[in-house]
Amino acid sequence: MSTKADTPSEAEIQEWCASYLVTALRIKRDRIGFDADFASFGLDSVESVFMVTAAEDWLGLELGSEAAIENPSVNAFAAFLMKCLEKKAAGRAGGR
Amino acid sequence: MSETLFDRPFASMADLIASRARERPEAPAFAYVPERGDERLALTFAQVEARARAVAARLLEHAEPGDRALLLFPPGLDCVVAFFACLLSGIVAVPLMVPRRTAARDFSVAILADCTPRLLLTSAELVDSRPDLTDWFDRAGATWLVVDAQDDVSPAAGAEGWAPSRSDLALLQYTSGSTSTPKGVMVSHGNILANLEMIRRRMENPAGAVSVNWVPLYHDMGLMMGVMQPLYLGGLSVLLAPASFIRRPLNWLRAIHDYRAAVTSAPNFAFDLCVSRFQPDAMKGMDLSCWQLALNGAEPIHADTIDRFNQTFAPYGLNPGTMYPGYGLAEATLLATGSQRGTGAVRRMVSRDSLRAGRADPPRGEEDGQCLVSSGRAVPDSSVVIVDPDTQTPLPPLVVGEVRVHGAHVAQGYWHNAEVSAETFPLSGDGSSTERTLRTGDLGFVDDAGELFLTGRIKDLIIIRGMNHYPADIERTVQDSHEALRRDCGSAFAVTDDSQGEKLVIVQEVERTMRQSLDAEGLARVVREAVTKAHEIAVEAVVFIRPASLPKTTSGKIQRGLTRRLWTEGRLEVIGVG
Numbered sequence: 001m002s003t004k005a006d007t008p009s010e011a012e013i014q015e016w017c018a019s020y021l022v023t024a025l026r027i028k029r030d031r032i033g034f035d036a037d038f039a040s041f042g043l044d045s046v047e048s049v050f051m052v053t054a055a056e057d058w059l060g061l062e063l064g065s066e067a068a069i070e071n072p073s074v075n076a077f078a079a080f081l082m083k084c085l086e087k088k089a090a091g092r093a094g095g096r
Numbered sequence: 097m098s099e100t101l102f103d104r105p106f107a108s109m110a111d112l113i114a115s116r117a118r119e120r121p122e123a124p125a126f127a128y129v130p131e132r133g134d135e136r137l138a139l140t141f142a143q144v145e146a147r148a149r150a151v152a153a154r155l156l157e158h159a160e161p162g163d164r165a166l167l168l169f170p171p172g173l174d175c176v177v178a179f180f181a182c183l184l185s186g187i188v189a190v191p192l193m194v195p196r197r198t199a200a201r202d203f204s205v206a207i208l209a210d211c212t213p214r215l216l217l218t219s220a221e222l223v224d225s226r227p228d229l230t231d232w233f234d235r236a237g238a239t240w241l242v243v244d245a246q247d248d249v250s251p252a253a254g255a256e257g258w259a260p261s262r263s264d265l266a267l268l269q270y271t272s273g274s275t276s277t278p279k280g281v282m283v284s285h286g287n288i289l290a291n292l293e294m295i296r297r298r299m300e301n302p303a304g305a306v307s308v309n310w311v312p313l314y315h316d317m318g319l320m321m322g323v324m325q326p327l328y329l330g331g332l333s334v335l336l337a338p339a340s341f342i343r344r345p346l347n348w349l350r351a352i353h354d355y356r357a358a359v360t361s362a363p364n365f366a367f368d369l370c371v372s373r374f375q376p377d378a379m380k381g382m383d384l385s386c387w388q389l390a391l392n393g394a395e396p397i398h399a400d401t402i403d404r405f406n407q408t409f410a411p412y413g414l415n416p417g418t419m420y421p422g423y424g425l426a427e428a429t430l431l432a433t434g435s436q437r438g439t440g441a442v443r444r445m446v447s448r449d450s451l452r453a454g455r456a457d458p459p460r461g462e463e464d465g466q467c468l469v470s471s472g473r474a475v476p477d478s479s480v481v482i483v484d485p486d487t488q489t490p491l492p493p494l495v496v497g498e499v500r501v502h503g504a505h506v507a508q509g510y511w512h513n514a515e516v517s518a519e520t521f522p523l524s525g526d527g528s529s530t531e532r533t534l535r536t537g538d539l540g541f542v543d544d545a546g547e548l549f550l551t552g553r554i555k556d557l558i559i560i561r562g563m564n565h566y567p568a569d570i571e572r573t574v575q576d577s578h579e580a581l582r583r584d585c586g587s588a589f590a591v592t593d594d595s596q597g598e599k600l601v602i603v604q605e606v607e608r609t610m611r612q613s614l615d616a617e618g619l620a621r622v623v624r625e626a627v628t629k630a631h632e633i634a635v636e637a638v639v640f641i642r643p644a645s646l647p648k649t650t651s652g653k654i655q656r657g658l659t660r661r662l663w664t665e666g667r668l669e670v671i672g673v674g
Contacts, residue, residue, distance in 0.1 A: 025634075031617070040625035042634040045196075046342055046561065053343045062132065065339040070197065 007085055013078040016058065020051055034074040045069065055081060061088065101303050101330050102296065108260045108285040109183040116330050117145035124332045128173050129351055131340035137173055139245065148180035150249040155215060158239045161186030161258065163214035164268065166238065168192055171337035173245035174219040175313050176323055186260040187215065189267040191314040197228055207270050207278045208236055211511060216240040262286030268511050269316050269426040271564055280511035281426040286530060290504035291429035292328040294475035298434040299389055301359060304331045308357040310341035310348055315562065317394050320430035321361035345369045346378045353382045361391040363562030364398055365597055367405040374408050385413035389437060393422040394562035395597060396550065397469040402441050416440050423471035423548060427520065427534050429505045433480055433548045435472035442470035442547055451551060454496040456541045470547040478503030482542055485554055493544050496551055499536045506532035556656045558590040560598050560633050567656055570631055574602055577626035578619060580610040585646050587659040599636035603659050603668060608643050611671065616640055620674020642669040
């Protein structure tokens with residue numbers, strides 16, 4: 001879990017997010033709509049913090065603990081993570 | 097450091113704060129460990145008193161003793177300083193959870209209306225990070241003040257003169273009551289002082305013991321065990337953010353190791369979380385042999401949890417006797433019973449069949465056996481009696497009844513709610529004593545040695561991760577979520593799963609017209625979303641049943657206990673599950 005991937009695409013992040021929900025919430029993959037609110041799958045505040053932590057570990061990012069509550073769907077969360085990755089890459093490039 | 101710290105009666109919590117500052121001025125009192133980075137803020141006993149005294153003077157410019165002040169803080173030491181300022185000035189503290197940005201409903205409205213605060217205390221950090229709260233502050237109708245634990249104060253600053261007494265209120269604890277009719281438990285300075293001494297003696301906590309705590313300070317366990325018991329012991333309290341624990345549970349153990357902590361407090365789920373997030377890498381170099389007492393309370397305690405936790409962390413020096421089951425509630429300030437230090441959890445195998453009949457007989461075979469964990473014995477100078485819930489007559493050992501608590505730690509009642517107060521806190525004797533009696537609404541039995549075993553609740557209260565939820569609130573959310581769901585025809589209850597604590601199940605009637613076209617999965621999604629957003633808990637199962645098939649009494653009251661039993665026995669008229 002702690003290995004950093006080469007920068008994934010937004011679609012890959014969405015896929016990661018969906019499979020995370022399948023494992024964490026023990027629900028079927030076909031039940032996950034990418035625009036549906038996380039809460040509709042039963043992702044409560046504690047579970048959402050776990051998902052944020054897992055995303056941090058995977059992507060090497062530092063996120064706020066409410067990141068998944070504030071971006072509460074697969075699409076919104078993936079877009080948010082993508083933006084964080086771009087910001088981080090820009091920061092690194094600018095720092096050199 | 098000696099036991100002389102405890103050998104005199106304190107006039108109030110203000111007296112206790114001043115005494116510790118005088119006795120141990122340079123000793124570290126509170127430290128906050130942020131989730132990332134090393135900038136750890138720490139205050140000595142003298143510093144925390146001086147800063148709180150300066151804030152107290154500011155509070156008294158805007159309010160009078162007896163007025164209420166809401167405490168709305170992110171994790172950190174600002175909250176501790178603000179709380180102490182209230183104790184020093186006689187202003188009644190009302191600790192609250194910070195409303196979420198995305199909350200579908202604002203649960204604090206009813207609390208504001210109930211306690212009519214004069215002041216609202218918060219931190220610069222919260223004001224900066226949550227501009228949306230300014231509206232909320234304005235609506236609260238209270239003067240809001242920013243408290244900063246790092247503000248340097250000149251030693252001369254501060255209010256002198258008036259001081260609170262033991263009978264004055266120290267805080268209102270809003271952990272009881274449904275959201276529509278909140279109940280603020282009135283905790284006096286005397287209640288806190290009494291319970292602090294009871295806890296110290298029952299736990300045999302030595303002077304100067306170091307504590308590590310991540311339970312939120314708006315929770316009675318967080319405030320008593322994370323702030324007040326450490327102050328009483330004159331020992332360092334290390335505070336972590338609740339989210340930091342949830343994200344990285346092993347951070348808690350790391351802090352225990354780093355600070356050589358002896359005492360912690362957390363609900364049962366915390367121990368499960370440490371096991372499920374266990375990683376040998378993150379545990380490298382950790383030595384937990386310093387950890388002497390881990391209070392496990394605030395939700396049902398599971399033997400399996402304790403076994404798994406002890407097994408997982410024994411290689412890191414954890415003593416199996418560290419686990420310390422206890423039982424408490426805000427109505428008794430905090431702790432009502434506790435185990436024997438160092439002996440670990442006391443267990444008892446009882447017959448499931450006999451439990452259903454209200455007795456704790458030995459099991460008649462393996463299938464019939466259920467392992468219960470003792471919550472310990474009554475704290476010193478108090479009593480715990482099992483009574484018949486209807487007649488209030490005491491019951492013999494091994495018979496299940498309502499748990500009744502008596503002592504100087506029993507709170508003064510519910511704020512502005514004489515009717516419910518009289519029911520829950522029946523006056524004993526002539527009413528002249530400072531000791532009161534509390535009907536807890538919890539069910540249990542004691543064994544011959546006086547060990548308390550909890551078996552359930554009279555109230556339909558649902559406790560998940562140490563937080564109380566009222567079924568009526570959840571049922572209303574469910575029925576508001578979709579027109580196909582019949583009003584007042586649903587039941588929310590918790591089922592206990594041996595490994596993972598309590599889980600929420602919702603049984604709900606659907607309208608006749610919707611029966612044929614029911615999309616159970618889609619509707620369940622709507623229900624889940626509404627419940628999770630409004631109450632921050634996940635729903636294990638949403639069960640749709642035939643109209644008019646929900647068990648109710650003849651007077652139309654929902655029979656949640658019976659519904660639960662029918663569900664577990666598979667006897668409901670189910671038309672869809674999602």
